[in-house]
Amino acid sequence: MKRHLLSFILFNFSCLFVFGQSIDRDSLVVKREAANKAYIDLYKENADLAYTSPGGEIGAPAKYVINGRLTTTYMLLGSNKSPIAFALIPDFTVRVRNEFSAAVRTPSYRLGGVLYARLNPNSEHYKYAELAFTHHSNGQDAASRNEDGTVNTRTGNFNANYLILSYRFGDLTSTKPDGYYYSVNQRIGFQWYKWFRYEPALDDGFGFTRILYNVSLRRYDEIEKKSKIKGNRKEEKETWRLNAELSYAISKIPEKNIWNAGKRLNTEINFNYSFPFMHNVFLMAAVGYYGEDNYNIYFKDRYGYVRFGLSSGFLRNRTLHYDN
DSSP, X not given: OHHHHHHHHHHHHHHHHHXXXXXXXXXXXXXXXXXXXXXXXHHHHTSOOEEEEETOSBTSSSOEEEEEEEEOOEEEEOOTTOXXXXXXXXXXXXXXXXXXXXXXXXXXXXXXXXXXXXXXXXXGGOEEEEEEEEEEEOSOOBOSBOTTSSBOTTTBOOEEEEEEEEEEEEEEOOOOTTSOEEEEEEEEEEEEOTTSOOOGGGGGTOOOEEEEEEEEEEEEEEEOTTOTTOSSEEXXXXXXXXXXXXXXXXXXXXXXXXXXXXXXXXXXEEEEEOOTTOSSOEEEEEEEEESSOOSGGGTTOOEEEEEEEEEEOSOOEEEEETTX
């Protein structure tokens, strides 16, 4: 009798153990899939903003009618089954010059792919890595130098290819009583060119290797609180974003030592604000400095600037139930 009782107890204990292990595995799978899905939104939210800027960069050596940057993220691989994702990112910038023909001359075309790797399961305190390859050109095919040896910024060819390895991390704060919260988002990156073909004129003084740093403070608010069609739902959106970014060239540059920040430093601070009635768009104001103008063949230009206009991207704008 005792033997049968002991066997019965051991059998039930084994069943409970196996059942518990199955529940733990299922819970872990659910947790991983939820994290993979949440990170897809983070990858897109952390992408650069597109903008339209009447007057362009005020302070530039040339005068512009309007400047624009058009960029988006084609998420080709973004499954909740995988911590790895892949996106194709086109990034086109044009500066329309204040001339009779409103010439663009040398637009900046960038096209590349980005591989993402999720490093932890908590999207509210996220960590992930990026590896991006980008081709950059200006659509011109004339000689990159004029007869006097200067760089041909009118019709000169520009082409370069580069890799960027980045580590991104960020934190979301808890929701305040009024329904708003913040996020702090950071990126540390390393950019290098010389593994790939490039226009030889860049040897005149291009920053082939750069250290990158970005930080972004964002606020999210509950909006349309008095809507008669909301029911048990709340509408929230990203209402403003403050970005600061810098890059510093650490490669050898003729006649410029490593401490020559006037040539090596690129930096910008921009503030983007969205009124409650706006959807997926900001009013933008930016101030910055180019030690090396990143607009292709104009790499020898250096200047401070301000920029005003509209910006947009994959902004957080969603409907939630009040119990979320």
